């Protein structure tokens with residue numbers, strides 16, 4: 001099938017590449033000329049495990065191409081996916097200017113039946129707005145479908161190729177048929193295509209992300225309580241998670257969630273609630289807890305240095321908001337950097353993928369090094385902000401010999417508390433016993 005994907009960021013590039021991989025001919029459209037030039041030239045623009053190989057193969061087979069020209073992009077497409085940004089607007093609600101802007105353009109370009117699929121995360125009622133924006137300029141037949149995307153950055157290709165489920169909000173039978181056809185190859189093992197109305201599909205995405213964010217903030221509060229009560233959150237987590245009704249995933253405490261989705265989606269759902277005069281009590285608390293949690297290690301760091309971090313050299317492992325991505329949007333590491341710099345500390349950072357993005361955003365207010373150990377040279381303490389696998393079993397001998405002091409503030413609970421005690425580290429983690437006090 002011929003497909004157009006409008007917006008070639010994380011979601012658009014992954015979706016477009018994966019649709020091409022199952023034999024479709026996909027044209028990705030983006031307004032960013034530089035991005036389109038690089039992609040056309042075979043240069044991948046995001047880091048995502050497994051993506052580059054599929055991207056290059058489909059580019060070579062000419063099933064995947066890129067353009068800045070919307071008219072050319074949609075000319076032969078039966079289905080047009082919108083994978084456009086929906087950043088928070090001034091009041092926290094999702095800003096629909098990209099979606100509705102493109103919808104309006106599409107209205108001027110359509111000449112026959114097409115299905116326009118909203119893949120971006122959008123508030124309830126957006127499908128109706130997209131329909132109206134198209135209908136202003138086009139009186140022919142078309143359908144608008146809500147098909148929220150659930151891929152996780154860092155595992156996006158796997159998630160897209162083998163989704164737990166595909167949610168399709170479509171009331172038109174013709175559109176449902178086309179959506180079944182295009183998603184068939186991805187659900188051969190029996191995972192469901194769940195059909196529903198457009199509004200329910202739109203809300204499903206926000207409900208799912210908000211629930212996951214709630215699980216994280218809940219565990220972060222349990223971890224705080226563990227610190228007060230002398231319990232160990234690892235034990236509590238295991239005890240809780242073995243209950244099927246709770247599940248083992250998303251129970252890991254840390255220094256908060258970040259990324260381009262959870263923060264903005266929770267905020268947007270709260271905003272949608274306000275608009276219908278409903279106060280979503282739980283989600284307001286989830287956001288508050290998360291903001292506090294990003295700086296949860298700061299009091300411990302300040303206490304260790306007797307409230308004087310001036311000139312202290314802090315090694316920082318991890319900048320991305322989570323492992324296996326170069327995405328730093330709302331990353332807890334950035335909040336830590338800000339707080340540490342305000343206290344006068346010097347920061348030497350390492351991240352396997354995210355350093356170019358941080359350099360772009362912060363410039364050289366911190367130092368960047370080429371590997372995790374280089375950051376430790378003469379460091380007064382190590383702070384861990386992202387749970388990259390390579391940080392999990394470091395060479396503690398090197399930590400010992402390179403750091404000025406054996407001090408670790410671990411925002412992701414990577415190390416075993418007992419082991420750190422045996423190795424004689426001063427070790428602070430989240431919701432577990434302090435070692436070396």
Ligand SMILES: NC(=O)c1ccc[n+]([C@@H]2O[C@H](COP(=O)([O-])OP(=O)(O)OC[C@H]3O[C@@H](n4cnc5c(N)ncnc54)[C@H](O)[C@@H]3O)[C@@H](O)[C@H]2O)c1
Nearest residue numbers: 007008009010011030031032083084085086120121149153
């Ligand atoms: N990133 C994720 O993990 C993820 C997961 C699920 C859902 N989502 C949702 O998907 C949507 C897209 O997210 P993303 O992370 O891919 O965003 P992104 O910022 O990475 O990519 C958006 C792309 O759209 C392009 N664009 C902007 N205006 C355009 C226009 N008028 N015409 C053509 N292209 C245009 C931008 O240049 C950019 O390349 C958002 O609603 C997001 O909430 C994201």
